[in-house]
Each structure stands twice: as structure tokens, then as C-alpha cells.
Amino acid sequence: MTVLFGIFLLTLLVVVAIGIVRTGNLFTAVMLTGIFSLLMAANFFVLDAADVALTEAAVGAGISTVLLLGGLALVPGRERNRRRLHGLALGIVSLITLMVVYATFEKPRLGDPSAPVHQHVAPWYLEQTPILVGIPNVVTAVLGTFRGYDTLGEVIVVFTAGIGVLFLLGLPGAIGSRKTEEVQPGNSYLGHHLIPQIVGTLLIPFILLFALYVQFHGEYGPGGGFQAGAIFAAGMILYSLIAGEREALQVITPRVLIGLMASGALLFGGVGIVSMLLGGNFLDYNMLADNPVAGQQWGILIIELGVGITVTGVLLAVYHAFAARGR
């Protein structure tokens, strides 16, 4: 059953990908990208990777379409210099595709217990997580503890990407010469329509609450800082769409956004420094409490909070950088 579901979803995925490549209309491409992301999330879910599926859901449903449209608002709507079919390029791509397909014949079957991925460190993680960390969700334990350095690196990457976008586009009131007051107030198209306004206003508190649930429930179910940050940012983007760009910038001011971006990463790194000062290694949470297991849980809770703060700050700042530029 899983295999059939997977085959069907992957076929649709290929169809959508070809559609994205073939269309010259950038708006159509953005819409199809949305469908691509939904398919991808369904695919992850069918393969039982709920944490990844939740990330894809949070980013794909709320954020990526909005950001792509923000970028599209700054450029013309059609692809320029659209080339005809290039024979050589098509040949190379077909050849590589055939080689990759050929390579998959050597791959172990889906769910094969003797596959290399199930022989390496994965069994150790599964055995040791209840003993060393004591939380049910092994993904969170791997992300937060066993691979804590990687996660710190990811947070720094997100932070760096945010800095790059802000240097290019500027953020009124914080980066560049524009002030928050120069952004047009109100003037939101959706604000004039009753149904989006009322439904949106009703939903925003629940979206923010759900983000907090995903943030602090990550040790027990699918979720964690990355997903929670994206959902929280989606809630604030909804507010910005309904109330207006300047109003949203007054709720969480640009300077606070910049502060959030940096403080999440600092919090993560700070946990590492504190655990060093307490006599352990960098990001060795055992030192944070008397009981090593409790220390691990405290450490994961704090670093996930740091991840969530940075992701919220970066996504919101990037959104405002695009949205405020249009007006």
C-alpha cells in the first residue's frame, strides 16, 4: 500500500515538475510550486517522516508561496528570452536521468532491515534515546542532542540567509534609509473585505497558539523549533495581509525583528558556552541539571526555543523586506 501511494504521489510530482519547467508564466509557476510542496509533504507523510512533513507543511503552505509572490511583485510576470528546446541540454539531462535510474537498481528495497542506513548509527540512537534523553520522539533527540552541532550550523545558515536578504532589499526602520513611517499605512486590499478580515482575525490567535504547541510539544510528537517558527511567522504574515504592512511593522518593530534573528542563535550558542563553563563539552547538556537526563531535556527545550526565535525573526524580516518594498 505504501509503495502504491508513493508511486502515485511521485508520478504527480514529476508531472508538476514538468509543468513548472514548461510554463512561461511566472505566476502559474508559483501556483504549481505550491502544489509541488503539498505533494512533497504528503510523500514524506506516507513514508512515516512526520517531522519532515510538518516542516514542509509549515513552510510550503504558509510561507513559500507568500515569499515567491513578494518576489514576483518586483519583476515582470513573464520569463524573458525563452529558449527553444536545446538538443544538447536535453541529451545530457536524459543521460544523467538514465544513469540515476540505473543506479537505483543497486539500492536496497524500501524498509529493508539489512539496508546500510539501518545498520550504522540509527539502531544506537533508537536504543540510547530512552536511556540518555528520556523523550519519546527520537527525531527531536537526534536533532537536539546527538546532532546538536549540525542543528547549530543550520540555525547559523538561516540567520546568514536572513542577513543576506536584508542587506540586498533593506528593512524599513532598521536597515537602509527608509523609515517605518514611510511605508503606506492601512491600504490593505483584504482589509476592505469582511470575510477574510473576520476569519483571519479569528484564526490568528489559534495559529499562534498552535505554533507554541508545536514548539513545546516537539519532544513528544512531530514538531520543534523550525516548524513552530514557520507557523508563528505565518500567523504574523496573515496579520500583515489583513491589517496592512505598516500596522504589522508597528506590532513587531523592525529592530525587534533584527534582535529576534540574532538572539535565537545566541541563545543556542549560549547553552553551549554555559555547558562548557559547568565543566562539560560544548553543547553537553548533561551538566545543565543534577540529573543528566533532566539536563538533556532542559538543553533540548532551550535550544529548540532558540531555533524557533531565529526562524520566526528571519522569516518575518524577509517577508517584510519584500512586502514593504512593494509599497
Place this chain on the structure above:
Amino acid sequence: MYTAASIAIFITMGLALIRALLGPSVYDRVLAVNMFGTKTVLLLSVVAFLYGRPDFLDLALAYALINFIGVLAVLQFFQNRQELASESSNEADSGARQEPTAPGAESAAEKSPR
């Protein structure tokens, strides 16, 4: 039963995808994406029960809460385009993008929060 339901949802997803690929108007595509989002929520819920992991309903909940934000952003995007187009009507860069009018956008907005 869950299997039959998920197969029905797959067929609906395929039909919505065909509409999104063929178009022809912008609204067809917007509605197709919205429809696809709803079907994904249903699929995730059904598969969660099919696999006996109802705690994974969190995902469907996440989609249900934030899926319509994209549609709202699309409407806002068209409105901005239209304002720009009316400010400088000579600088038309594409015909298809300026035809959406407020009444049509309204009806799409009414459908979006599901």
C-alpha cells in the same frame, strides 16, 4: 474503508492537478491549488488513521490553519498589480495578469477560508 477513501482522494488530487496545469484563467489555477491543499489535509488525516498513528493529525491541523494564507496573498498580489497597472497603463507587461477584477477576487476570497 480508509484505503477506499484515500484512493478517492488521490483521484480528486489528480483532477485538481489537471485543472491547475491546463488553466486557462488565473482563477482556475488559484482554485485548483486551494482544492489541492484541502485534499492534502484530507489525505493526511485518512493516512494517519490508516497507519494507526492518529497523533499525526497535528500535520493536517497545521495545513488546515495556514493553508489559506497563500490564497489571501494571491488576492493581495493581484490588487497591487492592478493598482500599478492603473497608475501607468502604458507600461503593461502582460495582458492575462491584469484582467482580474474586484468582484471575481471577492468570490475567491469567500471560498478560501475552509
